[in-house]
Amino acid sequence: MAAVVPGASGLRMLTTGIRLEVWGDPISHSRSPELHAAAYRVLGLDWSYGRRRVDEVGFPRALAELGPEFRGLSLTMPLKGAAYAAATSRDPWAEATGAVNTLRIAGDALLGVNTDVGGLVRDLREHGVGDITAARLVGAGATATSALVSLSALGVRDIDIVARRPEAVAPLRTLGDRLGAQVTVAPLDASVHEEVPLTIAALPGGAAVSAAAADALAAAGGTLYDVVYGHWPTALARGWERAGGRAIPGIGMLLHQALLQVRVFVSGDAELPLAEEDAVLAAMRAVIADDHAHSDMGD
Template sequence: MTRLEVWGDPIAHSRSPQLQLAAYRTLGLDWSYERRRVDEVSFDAQLGSLDDSFRGLSLTMPLKGVAFAAAVTRDRAAELTGSVNTLLLAADGPHGFNTDAGGIARDLAERGLDTPATARIVGAGATATSALVALGELGAREVEVVARRPEAAASLLDLGERLGMRVAVAPLSADAFRSSDVTVSTLPGEAPLDPVAAERLAAGGGLLYDVVYGHWPTALARAWESRGGEAVWGLGMLLHQALLQVRVFTAGDPARPLPDEERVLEAMRAAVTGD
């Protein structure tokens, strides 16, 4: 049997098995997909212990950096972000991909934001890097990055320059923020947020796209909705990045659509929403 797993620490909360297994059932593939708790220290040993029945791995926190280092090749999104969330296992070694950026871009486009003129990212961690690549893929050219520590956003300034984007950084304590078509929040769902800062961010308008798919609604989403704005959670990102992983695991290419892909996508959506 062909085997796939999702690795991370913690991992019990992962919805990847439901998503991925729904896809393989729809495609008529008798593949297995399980969770495994793996930390950064044990990653290399665990990777080296896999036999030929393993076709690929999905990686979640805190393994995206060590997976990047382990990959013998990396796609463009992985190279830009320094992050790998997908490993395709082959005789010549693991091949790395980042489907997070594509997942954000596909979900925003599905929501009608396929060409945002202006955008904002809240946070400056690894997910913010994927969000910036996604916004660049959609054609955004002006992005404001709001961070608790502006110095932490230095790598995003460099990445914006590489992508041909104008990136400005503002502290979360700023008195006001620019208006934008979309705000992508990459803050953890349980992260505390000053209510004043939340209100100032919400005053900028546009859609709030919060990558969190647990701990909903977040403090920022509540502030957005209290002003009559639209706030959506990150389940769509999870869904679309998983679809791109299925493309990698079945065809080796995140750009190659699956057979009857719309039906596969709907089966995956139903697996996590119950619809």
């Protein structure tokens, strides 16, 4: 059913009965339903956005059983690889990372998008990070892959990756070569590091990092952007605090990647700004204002 309603930019079509969900395991902590609901209220869209616990084994069946009312899915861990495989087409960030956190459903067509990359780029720029050529990345997992692509999008060409197991960096080094970035590797327990203006921490929430390792990284790491925020301050953030440095939690990445998801669900294009986007972003920002008590980095 559809109805035409007035909006700030003229008449617009309001489609009812549309459903969206965020899937993952675990999923009860997700802030995505609140963020998306705030956006659709501003846009005047009577869409529902829920959450569902789905693991990798159950993902294909759950996807196949979706009804025609579903317009899209947000995917958190551990489903980003499965969503990548299920997509019938993908955006460049998804292709670069091998990870999809957004599926736009149109009949049998599944557009796979990675909004984590754009979300991190947008938040770094919002915090005044830009015009740098070198950075450090702590971690070598799936989130580090999106972070590396984000650094490349910002023009960073020298990336030092610090990991517990240097051999785990091999896929990131290969990705760096494809992106035209020079990747070097250092162990997490190194006592001295080259100076860089920015460090991105892509470790899981609650990851154990010794005070000595955190202090060594802080001494030469410039600004810290830690993708975690629910376990704040992280061990690395405490090292930056001891050094008197600047440490930024990753809640803004959650906000901006969700805004890009809203773009995808509304128009099918993460690059196409929304009508009333400033108001949408303000409403979404209000949801997470002063609230760092949730861990939702998978969204």
